[in-house]
Amino acid sequence: MIDPFSKEIGLKPPKIKDDIVLVSHGHDDHNNIEEINPEAFLINTPGEYEKKGIAIRGISSYHDKVEGKERGLNTIYIMKAEDMTICHLGDLGQEKLTENQVDEIGDIDILLVPVGGNYTINYKEAIEVIGQIEPKIIIPMHYKIKDLKVDLEGPEKFMKELGLTPEKVDKYKISKKLLPLEEMKLVIFDPHT
Template sequence: MIRLHGHSMISIGDFLVIDPHDGGSIGLPRPVMRRAEYVFMTHDHYDHNAFQIIESKEKRTGFTGTFSSSGYSIQGIRVNHDRNGGKSRGKTSIYTVKIGNLSFVHMGDIGEYPRESLIKDLAADILALPVGGVITIDGKEASQLVKEISPSVVIPMHYWVKGHLMPLDPPDEFLNLTGLQVYLENEIDENNLKKGIYLYKP
């Protein structure tokens, strides 16, 4: 089961948590998940690196390369967190996780539209990507990326909701431009995918 925990935090069963947040520092509910085998953070910013809330046997930040364990395979690719070659906000990672025959891609805080060669490598059944702009790609860019990659399931991340303390854009533009079915659900059964957008429900 894939679970959404708000902002950019997503878990895959009890195996992996990506980009944990602590809730309070960004104005969202504190995640209830407490344990996972691994915690992978796309980059070392406070809204993505609250590893202390998760009990795990290993934590990695900004991972690149390939890692395999418990039947899962994770590939990490470094990209820019801004449009200035990483000079403003540094780097972030994209994580591709193989779940059986499915491919799950977490785009981290990608801050510029990815090059064509990278897009061709991002074959994703489930795509999680930032849509809130300001410090990442925006809703328009994210909707174009969804069209190019054409996943079955889309998970918007890193956008403003009521109570959020970060000055991000809400997901409205992204949702309107994609025009896909929206499910207000925090759990995705990878064995029974419903095509569309899964929007985190606080």
């Protein structure tokens, strides 16, 4: 599980047995660790970790455009498992990644990128970050959906500007052999299914 949220944001937290929990930053809407499995392996700082065959690396970044002065730090997580590399940008707020961050992130198969703006990068900045990383699969996150009490934009502008036809799913299963070889693929979770 990444960034466990509380019901105060208007959504019902999922009931899953989590073995590993990643927290990108300490704000209440991403750090509801009281509700997680108490035996879960909790990661909430940059560094290198390994648990259950998953290599996890946390890279420091900013949650805002003024080097953390407004919202503090954010941790970007890179996870390697089953011959694939996944990057979760957390609540990235800096307009673009530094060269050092891009180098540390490396080659990414699947990128989870915030697109809702306000508290994170907006859809235009998200597209710039996608261009820096060049993943095979893009999964937008942190955007307005029904019942969410947080002021964010929806994913529509992002999808239009990106210019890729999204594959809308309620669950997504992927393996190395199913990764796209040529063009990037956009996958969006439909919270209403």
